[in-house]
Amino acid sequence: xxxxxxxxxxxxxxxxxxxxxxxxxxxxxxxxxxxxxxxxxxxxxxxxxxxxxxxxxxxxxxxxxxxxxxxxxxxxxxxxxxxxxxxxxxxxxxxxxxxxxxxxxxxxxxxxxxxxxxxxxxxxxxxxxxxxxxxxxxxxxxxxxxxxxxxxxxxxxxxxxxxxxxxxxxxxxxxxxxxxxxxxxxxxxxxxxxxxxxxxxxxxxxxxxxxxxxxxxxxxxxxxxxxxxxxxxxxxxxxxxxxxxxxxxxxxxxxxxxxxxxxxxxxxxxxxxxxxxxxxxxxxxxxxxxxxxxxxxxxxxxxxxxxxxxxxxxxxxxxxxxxxxxxxxxxxxxxxxxxxxxxxxxxxxxxxxxxxxxxxxxxxxxxxxxxxxxxxxxxxxxxxxxxxxxxxxxxxxxxxxxxxxxxxxxxxxxxxxxxxxxxxxxxxxxxxxxxxxxxxxxxxxxxxxxxxxxxxxxxxxxxxxxxxxxxxxxxxxxxxxxxxxxxxxxxxxxxxxxxxxxxxxxxxxxxxxxxxxxxxxxxxxxxxxxxxxxxxxxxxxxxxxxxxxxxxxxxx
Numbered sequence: 001x002x003x004x005x006x007x008x009x010x011x012x013x014x015x016x017x018x019x020x021x022x023x024x025x026x027x028x029x030x031x032x033x034x035x036x037x038x039x040x041x042x043x044x045x046x047x048x049x050x051x052x053x054x055x056x057x058x059x060x061x062x063x064x065x066x067x068x069x070x071x072x073x074x075x076x077x078x079x080x081x082x083x084x085x086x087x088x089x090x091x092x093x094x095x096x097x098x099x100x101x102x103x104x105x106x107x108x109x110x111x112x113x114x115x116x117x118x119x120x121x122x123x124x125x126x127x128x129x130x131x132x133x134x135x136x137x138x139x140x141x142x143x144x145x146x147x148x149x150x151x152x153x154x155x156x157x158x159x160x161x162x163x164x165x166x167x168x169x170x171x172x173x174x175x176x177x178x179x180x181x182x183x184x185x186x187x188x189x190x191x192x193x194x195x196x197x198x199x200x201x202x203x204x205x206x207x208x209x210x211x212x213x214x215x216x217x218x219x220x221x222x223x224x225x226x227x228x229x230x231x232x233x234x235x236x237x238x239x240x241x242x243x244x245x246x247x248x249x250x251x252x253x254x255x256x257x258x259x260x261x262x263x264x265x266x267x268x269x270x271x272x273x274x275x276x277x278x279x280x281x282x283x284x285x286x287x288x289x290x291x292x293x294x295x296x297x298x299x300x301x302x303x304x305x306x307x308x309x310x311x312x313x314x315x316x317x318x319x320x321x322x323x324x325x326x327x328x329x330x331x332x333x334x335x336x337x338x339x340x341x342x343x344x345x346x347x348x349x350x351x352x353x354x355x356x357x358x359x360x361x362x363x364x365x366x367x368x369x370x371x372x373x374x375x376x377x378x379x380x381x382x383x384x385x386x387x388x389x390x391x392x393x394x395x396x397x398x399x400x401x402x403x404x405x406x407x408x409x410x411x412x413x414x415x416x417x418x419x420x421x422x423x424x425x426x427x428x429x430x431x432x433x434x435x436x437x438x439x440x441x442x443x444x445x446x447x448x449x450x451x452x453x454x455x456x457x458x459x460x461x462x463x464x465x466x467x468x469x470x471x472x473x474x475x476x477x478x479x480x481x482x483x484x485x486x487x488x489x490x491x492x493x494x495x496x497x498x499x500x501x502x503x504x505x506x507x508x509x510x511x512x513x514x515x516x517x518x519x520x521x522x523x524x525x526x527x528x529x530x531x532x533x534x535x536x537x538x539x540x541x542x543x544x545x546x547x548x549x550x551x552x553x554x555x556x
Contacts, residue, residue, distance in 0.1 A: 006054055034062055037220075045513075047063065078197045086126055088182070097434050100434070107203070124202075130202075136195075150166050159185075199221060231488065250432050270543055273543075292397055294398065295411070298425045300470050301445070309554040319395065320396075331383065332383075348474075365398070406481035408481075442524070460511055464511075498532060
């Protein structure tokens, strides 16, 4: 009998292959048609790793390192190679654990616990070993074992965070990746062999080091490393607070929920937020009336609105008279809004704001004049004036919320001594385990899915579809200016994902398998499998989380 053939439709072209042909071989055939390396493929819209065989007629697509899923696959695979190199050089007996902590620009901050110091000499050896592993094109092998067997394996490897994590897995199987004898668990897909990972660097930083990787904009080169000292400090502070609560990963959170109850953690976390906000208000009040413009900026779903309300309350408690102003009220009329590269109205760029009018109004307020402030009508797309007059007295301050608050171009004509800049973001300090972090972008996306369904009637499909555009805007309009803030506030709550699970899962299940957003919905649903759910009844009415799940005492 002849070999069975299957037909693949690839971007309109139909080709015939022997059934069982590896996707990696098809990707190699078409690599010349793509600017960047193909690291995954879609088969009838579903993401697949390249080691998989083509079993039936299907529509195929390519995912490169310039795509979000492709970049994450590259990052994950680079981490696996890094860990193999470290354990191979130092030996398991010298390492208690290697921990990935948080993103630092395009890189990731790691520490090594044990007798190994990640100094320049050791990191140079690790980098050389990583390059040797990459050049050898070693297969990255995926195998499936029972959850009970995975617990035994990771106990033997002294990877105790994973051992604890799998005790809460409802599924009976676990996928393990290995390079030769080194094996580990990762949440997400991998490249088929180590040869795909050719661009990386290791840089000593603080007590650990940075694994510097390419960006989606330029996936085949390593960008220069720029430290983010303020961002690093606020993330480290949150992580240390989690350690004090004995909650640094999902398994420890689950232990707390199931064995001791979440009430103490919930109240302690909210008290910490209140203390931080009070301290910020105290700093502003200490300036004796100099700081009149409190600029609050941060990426989508950071909780800017609730934070601004809570800050205003604390400013009042410190003797000031705060007035909230939304930068959205200074949008240009809709017909004047600039277009993005796709021809859509770009509401997230600074050019969508009437910067001239904003500076004129703020300057007149600072000089003691009475000013009529605008309100933007989102139904008509027009700025309106409805008699909202304001004049600043000695104790008055303006709390100005908007994504461009840290951009010097927004307030360039206003005296710097009158401005106090606050950067807010949801920087989760919780890890899945020691080698799998929870990206802050995932936490914010989940917040937004829940909030937009409640307040705007948007489906999870719609929110996911626009998320990539939102993130592109943040990378241009927010993140480059974050270190210019006077203070940073981390709005993440250690328990929030366990609470958001209850709201997000039904919305994500509403996305059908044939829809483009299904792969992302499936990934997030798998992510929620790690968490024991927490009911929301005990969440305080002024909590930032209430901005997303509802029930806030503020109008948000």
